[in-house]
Amino acid sequence: MSTSVRASDRDLRALAGIVSQDHADLPDGQGLPPSLLADLMGQIRCDALSLDGWDTGRQMCWFSQEISSGIQAIEDQDEVYWKNQRDSLFNSYVARTGDQRSVIKITDFYSIRQWHNTAMYVDCDRLMGLEHCLLVCLPSALPPTARPERYVQLALGRGPGPDFSERDRAVLTLLRPHLDQAYLDVERRRRPVTRLTPRQTGLLRLVAAGHTNAQIARRLGISEGTVRTHLENIYERLQVSSRTAAVTHAFTDTIA
Numbered sequence: 001m002s003t004s005v006r007a008s009d010r011d012l013r014a015l016a017g018i019v020s021q022d023h024a025d026l027p028d029g030q031g032l033p034p035s036l037l038a039d040l041m042g043q044i045r046c047d048a049l050s051l052d053g054w055d056t057g058r059q060m061c062w063f064s065q066e067i068s069s070g071i072q073a074i075e076d077q078d079e080v081y082w083k084n085q086r087d088s089l090f091n092s093y094v095a096r097t098g099d100q101r102s103v104i105k106i107t108d109f110y111s112i113r114q115w116h117n118t119a120m121y122v123d124c125d126r127l128m129g130l131e132h133c134l135l136v137c138l139p140s141a142l143p144p145t146a147r148p149e150r151y152v153q154l155a156l157g158r159g160p161g162p163d164f165s166e167r168d169r170a171v172l173t174l175l176r177p178h179l180d181q182a183y184l185d186v187e188r189r190r191r192p193v194t195r196l197t198p199r200q201t202g203l204l205r206l207v208a209a210g211h212t213n214a215q216i217a218r219r220l221g222i223s224e225g226t227v228r229t230h231l232e233n234i235y236e237r238l239q240v241s242s243r244t245a246a247v248t249h250a251f252t253d254t255i256a
Helices: 009-020 033-042 076-086 095-096 114-116 119-126 165-191 198-208 213-220 225-237 241-251
Strands: 048-055 059-068 132-137 150-158
Touching: 009 033, 009 165, 033 048, 033 132, 059 114, 076 119, 076 241, 095 150, 114 119, 114 132, 132 165, 150 198, 150 241, 198 213, 198 241, 213 225
Parallel strands: none
Antiparallel strands: 048 059, 048 150, 132 150
């Protein structure tokens, strides 16, 4: 999905100011600097903004950074969302297509009348007071080895009133690489790089490629017990407890 970028000279000057600023403040956990999100909301009017880590395979959101002024939470919101997520062309787009580059909005998939007849709107968005949404992923937030159903996504929401415009989409398209890099910078400051030995890095790359312990042992000419020992040492060094967490931690830190 693509769109021509249409941003005015005034927009470009404002975006240049955002990009050139040193956003040194850190979020409480994972996420983007709050000052950067405030600048973004100053350029694209919205009633709510959230940055979320999604795992649609496990039907979970592993982190969420939210700023909201007019969108209300509802009872059993997570359960209602996951009940309807797969049937929503809009909400399931990234998981279905693997496209983490496009900036999308609801009206790319539905007319307003069609959207108001969907279960996602009737059961969830309508009750929250959410009418319009603009989404973009941060593709560098996870390593290339991450499962395709895992992604980090920025969502801007509005209540009743005008939809997000093509100008809004253009602004977010231009800012996305900066948001991507800002997320990585926060992670590096929040979680200093832990160095693995070359042997440990090589073994972990085999894990990331999907090899079993037995396959790794044959490939490296060592025993499965030695592979397990190496993995235990890697887990201890990275302060994680699983293969997936080790891969994510190690290779997120090394993304350029």
